[in-house]
Amino acid sequence: xxxxxxxxxxxxxxxxxxxxxxxxxxxxxxxxxxxxxxxxxxxxxxxxxxxxxxxxxxxxxxxxxxxxxxxxxxxxxxxxxxxxxxxxxxxxxxxxxxxxxxxxxxxxxxxxxxxxxxxxxxxxxxxxxxxxxxxxxxxxxxxxxxxxxxxxxxxxxxxxxxxxxxxxxxxxxxxxxxxxxxxxxxxxxxxxxxxxxxxxxxxxxxxxxxxxxxxxxxxxxxxxxxxxxxxxxxxxxxxxxxxxxxxxxxxxxxxxxxxxxxxxxxxxxxxxxxxxxxxxxxxxxxxxxxxxxxxxxxxxxxxxxxxxxxxxxxxxxxxxxxxxxxxxxxxxxxxxxxxxxxxxxxxxxxxxxxxxxxxxxxxxxxxxxxxxxxxxxxxxxxxxxxxxxxxxxxxxx
Ligand code: IVH
Numbered sequence: 429x430x431x432x433x434x435x436x437x438x439x440x441x442x443x444x445x446x447x448x449x450x451x452x453x454x455x456x457x458x459x460x461x462x463x464x465x466x467x468x469x470x471x472x473x474x475x476x477x478x479x480x481x482x483x484x485x486x487x488x489x490x491x492x493x494x495x496x497x498x499x500x501x502x503x504x505x506x507x508x509x510x511x512x513x514x515x516x517x518x519x520x521x522x523x524x525x526x527x528x529x530x531x532x533x534x535x536x537x538x539x540x541x542x543x544x545x546x547x548x549x550x551x552x553x554x555x556x557x558x559x560x561x562x563x564x565x566x567x568x569x570x571x572x573x574x575x576x577x578x579x580x581x582x583x584x585x586x587x588x589x590x591x592x593x594x595x596x597x598x599x600x601x602x603x604x605x606x607x608x609x610x611x612x613x614x615x616x617x618x619x620x621x622x623x624x625x626x627x628x629x630x631x632x633x634x635x636x637x638x639x640x641x642x643x644x645x646x647x648x649x650x651x652x653x654x655x656x657x658x659x660x661x662x663x664x665x666x667x668x669x670x671x672x673x674x675x676x677x678x679x680x681x682x683x684x685x686x687x688x689x690x691x692x693x694x695x696x697x698x699x700x701x702x703x704x705x706x707x708x709x710x711x712x713x714x715x716x717x718x719x720x721x722x723x724x725x726x727x728x729x730x731x732x733x734x735x736x737x738x739x740x741x742x743x744x745x746x747x748x749x750x751x752x753x754x755x756x757x758x759x760x761x762x763x764x765x766x767x768x769x770x771x772x773x774x775x776x777x778x779x780x781x782x783x784x785x786x787x788x789x790x791x792x793x794x795x796x797x798x799x800x801x802x803x804x805x806x807x808x809x810x811x812x813x814x815x816x817x818x819x820x821x822x823x824x825x
Pocket of ligand 1: 599708
């Protein structure tokens, strides 16, 4: 879910609309899983179109997909060491959603479509979120975004030309964190975990310079939600220090941020250059505003860091303009983003739309396509696996 060859996955969404309906990633719905060595290794059927599956095959594949995605979620969320690439993960999710859309009655009670992240790790005390921390539905192209706009209009009984504003902001590739302020004082910080229960990382969050210990003029109870991340420059510096110390290096800034925040010793977190952007909220004793835009402005006025690229868009064309504008700045931002998040601006309308099991109906993550880079192929090694299987491995410059 993070662009690039050595990348981690980023952002989880339900991967599709309700069963039986056109899913947002519908153009890939009937497609096979990406032909990567990784997905063939985990036993995915690369040949069979979803339309050709028998119910028995569907049951078996849904079970394999659930197991594969659970293992990938554990590696990514609990161990901060991704086992498969973002693209592979998204392909598994799209395939799972496509099979569920064709066979809604075969959807598993533990379907990956209904899941957020992974259970909290045993090393930390657990925190039950007062309001669940959800994931986002993914979109991969303009047609998916148009579907989103149409679905919301239909739900709200609005015609195609009636005004309907959205915010558009970068999707930060880090890990989400919920900060609880009581009477202006930071009292608790928790990771998302499985959305219901996260890890208590309060002592670690207190070491992050971007996270205020006190907020003046805040509502009596304020839960701020946002993303902890690491800049490219800080990531390079950290990896250089790790190499010099003979310690493990991190695959990408997202893993470095997650591995740094999820430390049992806060002194280690304190030595890591973490940053934070606030983009949402949980429990509140008083509303922050009438719109998403006002609420985020309110958080910024309280002293929380918010992303300067957030815009309010009056209609679909402006949302897509802002997507392109943010994408154009992606390489020079100095931190990883992997898409643009759209949120319905009016909070009363958000409340009417509500949530699916794992994602809000009023928000959408429009993912960027993977970033491209060139390198030179130096050689191809043939590795022999335990079972005698031969795998070609590229040696790159
Ligand atoms: S809003 C109820 N806004 O993406 C929805 N999430 O794939 C709350 N993320 O769990 C999330 N940037 O960790 C939101 N600008 C942004 C975001 C963002 C990154 C992450 C977040 C979330 C995940 C979902």
